[in-house]
Amino acid sequence: xxxxxxPIPEDDFLETTAGQDWLAESVEELISRRxxxxxxAMGRNKVLVNADHLPEALADHxxxxxxxxxxxxxxxxxxxxxxxxxxxxRWAVRAIGGDPLTIRAMxxxxxxxxxxxxxxxxRESDRLERECGF
Numbered sequence: 001x002x003x004x005x006x007p008i009p010e011d012d013f014l015e016t017t018a019g020q021d022w023l024a025e026s027v028e029e030l031i032s033r034r035x036x037x038x039x040x041a042m043g044r045n046k047v048l049v050n051a052d053h054l055p056e057a058l059a060d061h062x063x064x065x066x067x068x069x070x071x072x073x074x075x076x077x078x079x080x081x082x083x084x085x086x087x088x089x090r091w092a093v094r095a096i097g098g099d100p101l102t103i104r105a106m107x108x109x110x111x112x113x114x115x116x117x118x119x120x121x122x123r124e125s126d127r128l129e130r131e132c133g134f
Contacts (some may be wrong), residue, residue, distance in 0.1 A: 030054050077103055 013019035026036045030049060037045035062072070079092035080103050093100045 014023060026049075030036055030051065031054070033051045033054075035047045035051050036049040037047050040046055076092045076095055079088050080096065080100055082089055083100070096102050
């Protein structure tokens with residue numbers, strides 16, 4: 001071994017500054033949907049963590065977490081409702097089955113059954129407004 005090349009110490013890499021720097025950079029890479037790789041002097045880098053592992057880990061985590069306020073669904077409704085061409089919008093549409101009109105159709109179904117009740121209360125409100133003058 002060349003005197004110029006020092007071997008990586010055998011102690012726990014994460015206990016070193018270099019290890020902490022590598023961990024922080026790798027976390028950002030994984031969150032940005034990139035694989036975490038180790039260099040290989042003989043050819044292709046070795047994939048340590050595939051970019052798909054983080055969504056899988058999050059899915060496992062979410063399965064164990066109650067969501068009584070339906071935050072995931074609220075996020076999807078917000079993203080689909082934006083109707084833009086962003087990556088998040090496309091993923092949200094895929095998450096609900098691929099049809100961006102699904103949420104709109106659900107909204108129609110929820111509201112339509114109340115049309116006559118709306119008509120009746122609107123008529124009454126209009127009548128009272130005419131009679132009272134306000």
